[in-house]
Amino acid sequence: MDISYILEDLNDAQRDAVTLENQHGLILAGAGSGKTRVLVHRIAWIIEVMRVSAYHILAVTFTNKAAKEMRGRVDALIGNQSQGITLGTFHGIAYRLLRAHYQEVGLPQSFQILDADDQKRVIKRLLKAHELDEAQWPHRQVQAFINSEKEEGRRPHHIDAGHNPYVQQMVALYQAYETQCQRSGLVDFAELLLRAHELWLKNPQVLAHYQARFNYILVDEFQDTNSLQYAWLRVLAGGIGKLFIVGDDDQSIYGWRGAKIENIRRFSEDFCDVKTVRLEQNYRSTGMILAAANHLIAHNQDRMGKHLWSAGDAGDPIQLYEAFNEIDEVRYVCNQIEAWCEQGGKRSGVAVLYRSNAQSRNMEQALIQAQIPYRVYGGLRFYDRAEIKDVLAYCRLLVNRTDDAAFERVYNHPPRGIGNKTIEQIRAMARAEQVSLWQAAKQLVDAGLTARAKTAVMGFLSLIEVLDEQTTDTALSDLMIQVIARSGLQLYFEKDTSEQGQSRLENIDELINAVTGFKPMATTEGLDAQPEAMAAFEMNQFDSPLAEFLAQAALEAGEQQADKWDDCVQLMTLHAAKGLEFPLVFMIGLEEGLFPSQQSQEDAYRLEEERRLAYVGITRAEQKLVICYANRRRLHGSEFYPMPSRFIKELPSDCVQVVRLTGSVQAYGQAGYHSSSRQPSQVNETGFGVGENVFHQKFGQGMVMATEGAGEHARVQVNFKHAGTKWLVTAFAKLEKC
Numbered sequence: 001m002d003i004s005y006i007l008e009d010l011n012d013a014q015r016d017a018v019t020l021e022n023q024h025g026l027i028l029a030g031a032g033s034g035k036t037r038v039l040v041h042r043i044a045w046i047i048e049v050m051r052v053s054a055y056h057i058l059a060v061t062f063t064n065k066a067a068k069e070m071r072g073r074v075d076a077l078i079g080n081q082s083q084g085i086t087l088g089t090f091h092g093i094a095y096r097l098l099r100a101h102y103q104e105v106g107l108p109q110s111f112q113i114l115d116a117d118d119q120k121r122v123i124k125r126l127l128k129a130h131e132l133d134e135a136q137w138p139h140r141q142v143q144a145f146i147n148s149e150k151e152e153g154r155r156p157h158h159i160d161a162g163h164n165p166y167v168q169q170m171v172a173l174y175q176a177y178e179t180q181c182q183r184s185g186l187v188d189f190a191e192l193l194l195r196a197h198e199l200w201l202k203n204p205q206v207l208a209h210y211q212a213r214f215n216y217i218l219v220d221e222f223q224d225t226n227s228l229q230y231a232w233l234r235v236l237a238g239g240i241g242k243l244f245i246v247g248d249d250d251q252s253i254y255g256w257r258g259a260k261i262e263n264i265r266r267f268s269e270d271f272c273d274v275k276t277v278r279l280e281q282n283y284r285s286t287g288m289i290l291a292a293a294n295h296l297i298a299h300n301q302d303r304m305g306k307h308l309w310s311a312g313d314a315g316d317p318i319q320l321y322e323a324f325n326e327i328d329e330v331r332y333v334c335n336q337i338e339a340w341c342e343q344g345g346k347r348s349g350v351a352v353l354y355r356s357n358a359q360s361r362n363m364e365q366a367l368i369q370a371q372i373p374y375r376v377y378g379g380l381r382f383y384d385r386a387e388i389k390d391v392l393a394y395c396r397l398l399v400n401r402t403d404d405a406a407f408e409r410v411y412n413h414p415p416r417g418i419g420n421k422t423i424e425q426i427r428a429m430a431r432a433e434q435v436s437l438w439q440a441a442k443q444l445v446d447a448g449l450t451a452r453a454k455t456a457v458m459g460f461l462s463l464i465e466v467l468d469e470q471t472t473d474t475a476l477s478d479l480m481i482q483v484i485a486r487s488g489l490q491l492y493f494e495k496d497t498s499e500q501g502q503s504r505l506e507n508i509d510e511l512i513n514a515v516t517g518f519k520p521m522a523t524t525e526g527l528d529a530q531p532e533a534m535a536a537f538e539m540n541q542f543d544s545p546l547a548e549f550l551a552q553a554a555l556e557a558g559e560q561q562a563d564k565w566d567d568c569v570q571l572m573t574l575h576a577a578k579g580l581e582f583p584l585v586f587m588i589g590l591e592e593g594l595f596p597s598q599q600s601q602e603d604a605y606r607l608e609e610e611r612r613l614a615y616v617g618i619t620r621a622e623q624k625l626v627i628c629y630a631n632r633r634r635l636h637g638s639e640f641y642p643m644p645s646r647f648i649k650e651l652p653s654d655c656v657q658v659v660r661l662t663g664s665v666q667a668y669g670q671a672g673y674h675s676s677s678r679q680p681s682q683v684n685e686t687g688f689g690v691g692e693n694v695f696h697q698k699f700g701q702g703m704v705m706a707t708e709g710a711g712e713h714a715r716v717q718v719n720f721k722h723a724g725t726k727w728l729v730t731a732f733a734k735l736e737k738c
Contacts, residue, residue, distance in 0.1 A: 032284030054084035150190035222247030286315025685710030
C-alpha cells in the first residue's frame with residue numbers, strides 16, 4: 001500500500017507523531033510548527049494504515065472554526081474514508097450526547113441551550129425575585145460564580161459555604177438558578193459539559209458503550225482544557241482509549257478563563273505508556289523572531305521544554321521604538337504602516353496588538369486621522385463599547401434633556417429601583433403629551449406615581465440636575481470623573497471582578513484620558529472674515545466643551561469600520577491574536593504596569609502567564625516585528641512615567657534594534673550600542689519638527705513632542721529635561737534650536 005501521500009512533506013518530528021504506535025501521545029507543538037497538519041495526517045494514518053474504522057475516532061477542538069477546518073482537510077486527504085468520524089468542539093459533542101441520552105440525564109427531549117445573554121437575563125430575574133440589589137450583587141459576578149463552579153464539576157450541594165454570608169448567598173442563587181433551568185428545560189454552556197460528565201459517572205452501561213466506540217481520541221489545544229474537560233476525557237478514555245493530545249504549555253494564556261496549564265504537565269503522570277514528541281521546526285517566522293521568542297520564554301519555570309527553529313532566513317532584527325508618549329507611539333506605528341504599504345505590503349498583512357482593549361482608542365484615532373482603513377478584530381471599536389456608551393449617555397442628558405435614547409439607556413443603569421411598570425408609565429405619558437421622556441418623568445413625579453417609584457425617579461432626575469450644575473465651572477475631565485462616580489457606574493463595574501469587568505474599568509479610564517487630552521476647536525480657526533461674520537459663526541458653535549467632545553466622539557463612532565474582506569489593518573488584543581499570523585506585527589504599550597499588568601507583577605503564577613502572552617504575540621509575526629513602549633503615558637486620568645516592560649529586557653540583545661528618544665537609531669549588539677543617524681520629523685508650519693532639541697530661557701533643554709497650528713497660533717509640546725512637559729505658543733516662547 002502506498003502511504004506516501006500521508007507522510008510526504010512531513011518533517012522527522014511530525015512523522016514520529018503521525019506514525020505513533022498504539023499508545024498515548026503527547027505532542028508538544030510549538031507556534032507555527034504545523035500542529036493541524038499533524039492531527040489531520042494522524043487521523044489518516046489511523047484509518048488507512050492501522051485499519052481502524054472512522055466510527056472509532058473522536059476528534060475534539062475548541063472552536064467551530066477549527067473543527068470546520070480540520071474536517072475539510074481530513075476530507076481532502078482521505079475522501080470518503082473520513083465518513084463516520086465524530087469531530088467537533090467539547091460543547092458540540094456534549095450537546096449531541098445529551099440529545100441522545102436526555103432521559104438518562106433528566107432533561108426534557110426539547111431542552112434548549114442558554115447562551116451568555118440568555119443566562120444573564122435568567123440571573124437578573126432571579127436577583128429581582130430574591131429582592132437583591134444588583135448594585136451589591138451584580139449579575140455578572142453571579143454568572144461567573146455559577147460557571148466557574150460548574151467548570152470545577154461542583155453542584156450547589158458540593159460547595160461548603162461555611163459561615164461566609166457572601167458564599168452562602170451565592171450558593172442559594174446557584175441552587176435557585178439550577179431549579180429554574182431544570183423547570184424550564186434550559187442548559188447553559190458549562191452545564192453541557194457537566195451533564196455529559198455526570199452521564200459517564202451515573203450510567204456505567206452508557207460509559208462502557210462510548211469507551212468501546214471511541215478507541216482513538218484526538219484533542220487539539222490541550223493546554224486550554226479546564227478541570228471538567230480533562231476529567232471528562234480521562235473517564236471516556238478509561239483503560240481502552242488512546243489519547244493523542246496536541247498542545248503547547250508555552251501558549252497557555254487563558255488561566256483567567258479556567259484553563260489549567262497543569263493538565264498538560266500532568267498528562268504523562270495520569271496515563272501510562274505516553275510517548276512525547278516535540279514539534280520545534282517553525283514554518284512561520286524568521287530566525288531572529290524565533291530566537292527572541294525562545295530567549296523570552298526561557299525565563300519561565302517548570303516548562304516542558306521546546307526550542308523553536310527555522311530553516312528559513314534569519315530576517316531583520318526586531319525594531320524597538322522608544323516613544324515620547326502614547327501619541328508619539330501611535331503616530332510612529334501609522335508612519336511605519338504607510339512605509340510598509342509604499343514598499344508593496346498589504347494593509348491586511350499588518351496587525352497591531354495590545355494587552356488591554358482600552359489601548360485601541362489612541363490607535364483608532366491615529367489611523368482615522370491618517371486615513372488608514374482598520375478593523376478591530378473580534379471586538380468593538382472604542383466608542384461602540386457598552387460601558388463607554390453608558391457614560392456618554394449620562395453626558396448627553398446633561399447637554400440635552402430631550403435625548404430620549406440617552407434617557408432609555410441610563411434611567412435604571414446601574415439599577416436604582418425604576419422598574420418596568422414605572423418606565424411604561426413614563427413612556428405612555430410622553431406619547432400622550434408629545435413630550436420627551438425627561439419631561440414626562442417630571443410630570444409624573446408631581447402626580448401619578450407610587451411613593452416608591454416617585455422616590456426612585458426623583459433620585460435619577462436630581463442626579464442629572466446636580467451633575468449639570470457642575471458643567472459650567474468644572475474642568476471637562478473632572479466633570480467626567482464625577483459623572484462616572486456619582487452615577488454609580490464606577491462602583492457597579494468595580495463589583496465585577498472578572499477579566500471582562502477589569503476591561504470595562506480600563507476602558508472608562510481611557511475615556512477620562514480622552515477627555516483630558518481633548519482640545520476644543522477654536523471657533524474662528526481657519527476663518528478670514530469680518531468681525532460680524534465671525535460673531536455669527538461663534539453663535540452656532542457648541543454651548544460647552546462637553547457638547548463638542550460628545551460631537552467628536554459621535555463622529556469617530558460613525559466612521560465606517562472596514563469590512564473583514566477589505567485591505568485593512570487589524571487591531572486586536574494579544575489574547576485574540578492567538579492562532580493568527582501576519583507579515584508585520586506591532587506590539588504596543590510594553591511597559592511595567594501595563595504589560596505585564598499591575599495585578600500580575602507580584603504574582604509569580606500570573607506573571608508567567610503574562611510572559612506566555614508576550615511569547616504568543618512575538619510568534620504571530622512572520623517577517624517583521626516592531627515593539628513599542630512610551631516614556632510617558634496617561635493612565636487613570638494621570639500622567640505616569642513607566643519603566644519599559646521586563647519582557648523587553650528579557651529579549652536577546654543581538655536580535656533587537658532600538659529607536660531611541662534622542663533621535664538616533666541604535667543597534668544593540670554584543671558590543672553594546674552603536675548609533676546611526678536619524679533625523680527629526682520634517683519641520684512644519686510651526687517652524688519645528690517632532691524630535692528636535694530646543695532650549696528655553698526659563699525651562700532649559702527639551703525635545704519637541706508634538707506640534708499644532710500655524711503662524712501666530714502655532715503651538716509646540718516640549719518635554720523639558722528638568723521642568724517636565726509643557727505646551728508653548730511659539731510666537732512668545734522664544735525657543736532656540738539646539
